[in-house]
Amino acid sequence: MEKDVLDIIKKRRTVRAFTDEDVTDEQVETVLEMGMYAPTYMGRKPWHFVVIRDKDLQTQLGETLGVRPYIQQASAVIAVYGDPEVSNTWDLDGCAAIENMLIAATALDLGGAWAGSPGNVAWGQAEELLRDSLKVPKGFRALSLVCLGHPAKMAVPHTKDERYDKARVHYGTWSELKL
Numbered sequence: 001m002e003k004d005v006l007d008i009i010k011k012r013r014t015v016r017a018f019t020d021e022d023v024t025d026e027q028v029e030t031v032l033e034m035g036m037y038a039p040t041y042m043g044r045k046p047w048h049f050v051v052i053r054d055k056d057l058q059t060q061l062g063e064t065l066g067v068r069p070y071i072q073q074a075s076a077v078i079a080v081y082g083d084p085e086v087s088n089t090w091d092l093d094g095c096a097a098i099e100n101m102l103i104a105a106t107a108l109d110l111g112g113a114w115a116g117s118p119g120n121v122a123w124g125q126a127e128e129l130l131r132d133s134l135k136v137p138k139g140f141r142a143l144s145l146v147c148l149g150h151p152a153k154m155a156v157p158h159t160k161d162e163r164y165d166k167a168r169v170h171y172g173t174w175s176e177l178k179l
């Protein structure tokens, strides 16, 4: 089991092309459930998730963010929100949930893509679009999107040689590397 989890983490890749096959509501719920197992500061769980299955809105989001066509192709797009009133680590907590969701999608043989970079202009525009379209209450902040679908083609899993960088790991003090 332990090995399975490690393999799935290695297998997770950003999938940017999806088939027409639907992701079921049950699969979406499993992905959301796994997201909510993530740690949050003081267990505050400042998150909300909006499941989008609306091709018009997905197309507009893809155009606004300049990421085409996979947002439009995705069977479901989960908009991840945080409530800064509940926790000032709403963004960190949301990121923990997103990574759990991407790993869960991989385990279900689905493809996932994280899209959206808070702070840039395009994301600000996407957040406005989402606020109106999804009727988001005042105060909630959009963190990112998780696009889910059946992969049109599976990316090659990462390998240790490619990803593990010893020069980024310091033992004891910054200057100590194990090379």
Ligand SMILES: Cc1cc2nc3c(=O)[nH]c(=O)nc-3n(C[C@H](O)[C@H](O)[C@H](O)COP(=O)(O)O)c2cc1C
Binding pocket: 012, 013, 014, 015, 016, 065, 067, 113, 114, 115, 116, 117, 144, 155
């Ligand atoms: C905060 C964040 C925002 C991202 N936004 C986008 C995006 O807008 N479009 C995109 O194609 N990929 C996006 N990605 C995915 C990265 O480009 C991807 O993780 C990276 O290229 C490494 O590839 P891998 O996920 O297959 O390991 C985002 C990732 C993160 C963590």
